[in-house]
Amino acid sequence: MFQLLKVTFSEKKWLFLAFASTLFVSLFTYIFVDLVQPIVDDMLRLAPAAASAASAAPTTTRALDLLWNFLRISRQNIRSVLPFVLVAVIFGKGLFTFLSSLCMKVVGNRVVKTMRDDLYGHIIRQSSAYFDQATTGDLMSRLTNDVDRIRDAVSSAMADIIEEAFILVALLVGMFVKDWTLALMALVIMPLAIVPLAAFSRRLKRTGRQAQLKMSELYDILHETITGNRIVKAFTMEAFELRKFLKSTANYYRINIRLSWISSLSSPFMEFIGGVVGAFILFIGSKRIAQNHISPGDFAAFATAIFYMFQPIKRLSRANNVIQQAIPCLDRVQEVLQVPPQIQDKPTAYPLPPVQGHVRFEKVGFAYVPGRPVLFDVDFEALPRQTVALVGLSGAGKSTLINLLSRFYEPDRGRITIDGIDITDVTLLSLRSQIGLVTQDIVLFNDTVRNNIAYGLENVSEDRIQAAAKAAECHRFIIDLPLGYDAPIGERGGQLSRGQRQRLAIARALLKNPPILILDEATSALDSESERLIQAALAAVMRDRTTFIIAHRLSTIRSADRILVIDKGRIVESGPHDELMGKSGLYRKLHDLQFPEDEENSR
Numbered sequence: 001m002f003q004l005l006k007v008t009f010s011e012k013k014w015l016f017l018a019f020a021s022t023l024f025v026s027l028f029t030y031i032f033v034d035l036v037q038p039i040v041d042d043m044l045r046l047a048p049a050a051a052s053a054a055s056a057a058p059t060t061t062r063a064l065d066l067l068w069n070f071l072r073i074s075r076q077n078i079r080s081v082l083p084f085v086l087v088a089v090i091f092g093k094g095l096f097t098f099l100s101s102l103c104m105k106v107v108g109n110r111v112v113k114t115m116r117d118d119l120y121g122h123i124i125r126q127s128s129a130y131f132d133q134a135t136t137g138d139l140m141s142r143l144t145n146d147v148d149r150i151r152d153a154v155s156s157a158m159a160d161i162i163e164e165a166f167i168l169v170a171l172l173v174g175m176f177v178k179d180w181t182l183a184l185m186a187l188v189i190m191p192l193a194i195v196p197l198a199a200f201s202r203r204l205k206r207t208g209r210q211a212q213l214k215m216s217e218l219y220d221i222l223h224e225t226i227t228g229n230r231i232v233k234a235f236t237m238e239a240f241e242l243r244k245f246l247k248s249t250a251n252y253y254r255i256n257i258r259l260s261w262i263s264s265l266s267s268p269f270m271e272f273i274g275g276v277v278g279a280f281i282l283f284i285g286s287k288r289i290a291q292n293h294i295s296p297g298d299f300a301a302f303a304t305a306i307f308y309m310f311q312p313i314k315r316l317s318r319a320n321n322v323i324q325q326a327i328p329c330l331d332r333v334q335e336v337l338q339v340p341p342q343i344q345d346k347p348t349a350y351p352l353p354p355v356q357g358h359v360r361f362e363k364v365g366f367a368y369v370p371g372r373p374v375l376f377d378v379d380f381e382a383l384p385r386q387t388v389a390l391v392g393l394s395g396a397g398k399s400t401l402i403n404l405l406s407r408f409y410e411p412d413r414g415r416i417t418i419d420g421i422d423i424t425d426v427t428l429l430s431l432r433s434q435i436g437l438v439t440q441d442i443v444l445f446n447d448t449v450r451n452n453i454a455y456g457l458e459n460v461s462e463d464r465i466q467a468a469a470k471a472a473e474c475h476r477f478i479i480d481l482p483l484g485y486d487a488p489i490g491e492r493g494g495q496l497s498r499g500q501r502q503r504l505a506i507a508r509a510l511l512k513n514p515p516i517l518i519l520d521e522a523t524s525a526l527d528s529e530s531e532r533l534i535q536a537a538l539a540a541v542m543r544d545r546t547t548f549i550i551a552h553r554l555s556t557i558r559s560a561d562r563i564l565v566i567d568k569g570r571i572v573e574s575g576p577h578d579e580l581m582g583k584s585g586l587y588r589k590l591h592d593l594q595f596p597e598d599e600e601n602s603r
């Protein structure tokens with residue numbers, strides 16, 4: 001609750017406007033209620049006899065006297081101006097109700113915008129380890145659904161609390177003025193209502209949290225089946241996925257019905273408690289009238305005040321419901337915000353100066369999961385402009401090794417240097433801007449071909465984009481697209497073939513022109529002809545930079561300056577192709593498996 005108030009009060013300007021408007025609403029309501037008296041005594045005074053009787057009696061309250069004086073209206077004219085005043089007061093009340101509601105909605109939406117922006121800014125900066133654990137659906141649900149509930153709590157429930165609290169205080173003051181003993185009694189028994197209210201709140205909070213978890217599950221299923229729709233179809237799992245979804249919506253439905261039960265019950269229950277309090281006051285009041293402690297008129301006013309308290313109590317209890325449901329949402333948002341990114345710039349980090357590309361791994365050890373290391377004592381050096389190939393069986397640790405160079409993860413032991421500088425001492429931005437990466441999973445964005453090639457770069461000339469596209473053998477297929485470089489490529493590049501996507505990813509890395517290039521299975525999706533063409537282009541590009549290549553097709557790495565053979569997280573062999581072929585180690589074995597005819601010839 002404190003957190004919710006804190007986020008609400010962060011929007012001081014709009015909150016102040018809402019507050020001021022609410023005060024005017026109260027003032028207009030007060031005048032409106034007061035106007036009932038002259039309406040009855042002046043407007044509806046039909047008979048002259050009644051008129052003289054009425055004029056003898058005090059006809060206006062002090063507040064209305066002030067109003068008439070302010071408007072310079074004499075007592076005789078009240079009757080003729082009353083309808084206009086009434087319309088003006090209703091208009092004023094409506095205007096300020098509109099303003100206060102609008103301001104609170106602005107507060108809610110501003111709070112939510114800031115929160116969503118912070119949340120996304122925080123998530124996007126998280127390290128890879130975070131994304132390994134978090135599910136997309138859960139994060140999406142926090143960013144959308146949870147944040148929306150917080151907005152509702154701020155814009156409607158907080159508005160109710162502010163408005164109704166004012167009215168409640170005014171009524172309470174009125175009650176104490178009329179009979180403080182009776183008011184005290186009412187106050188003593190009122191806490192009776194607090195106990196069930198607290199119980200309702202607890203249950204709502206607990207059930208609200210369960211509902212949000214179920215919502216996250218729903219988002220997870222949605223995300224997985226929409227992005228993986230082809231596999232779902234290929235395995236004819238539509239019915240299975242639908243059943244899973246129906247089960248999930250049924251769970252969500254059940255929890256929401258439970259929530260509806262609790263929240264729908266709370267208002268009438270609170271009203272009932274209010275009724276019991278009212279009956280008790282009536283009972284005590286009648287005794288006090290009999291004992292001449294209070295006049296019947298004052299008691300009627302007192303009872304009216306109690307009656308009028310129902311509405312604010314009811315709305316406050318409803319606001320409490322909304323808030324109790326929003327608190328778990330705020331907790332879930334805070335949970336994300338409180339996880340600091342594991343990999344951050346050190347306070348002393350400085351930008352990595354332009355490098356030659358001299359990379360050293362010094363006794364590097366790493367585990368994704370504590371206690372289950374995947375790299376042991378990896379020790380090697382890549383000189384500037386060398387091409388280093390990483391070879392090994394699937395799961396040996398090749399991609400992991402490369403991930404450490406870009407600092408997607410950090411080694412548990414040892415260190416990595418570029419040109420003698422420890423990569424943990426420099427800023428992530430400057431490090432990554434000098435590394436070009438083409439990964440196994442080709443990640444393209446739902447944008448045009450041009451913007452995908454120029455991703456992360458600003459003000460790139462058309463010539464450079466086309467040169468990169470030509471080097472990566474994609475210019476020809478791009479100009480064949482209906483809109484050429486302006487053609488949208490669909491979500492994750494879905495409107496292109498896998499090979500075309502891979503070539504775009506290579507063009508993107510080439511355009512960046514980095515001193516260090518990483519090609520992780522970068523040509524695996526290409527046919528032999530495209531691969532041969534790209535290899536030639538890549539060979540030219542690789543001459544000027546330090547390149548790491550991971551490839552299962554050993555033909556692509558024969559010419560590498562050094563080949564590191566990785567087995568179960570260790571470098572077991574290292575050297576150029578010919579040297580490794582001379583040994584009868586793992587490399588030779590892998591090679592002979594892929595090229596049995598070479599093996600025959602060498603015998």
Ligand code: ATP
Nearest residue numbers: 132368369374392393394395396397398399400401
């Ligand atoms: P491939 O040739 O199949 O791509 P690889 O040699 O690149 O394999 P890595 O991806 O580096 O292998 O994986 C090395 C080991 O680390 C594997 O046993 C894998 O299960 C494990 N691993 C990889 N990524 C993660 C992760 N995000 N969390 C936990 N374990 C992981």
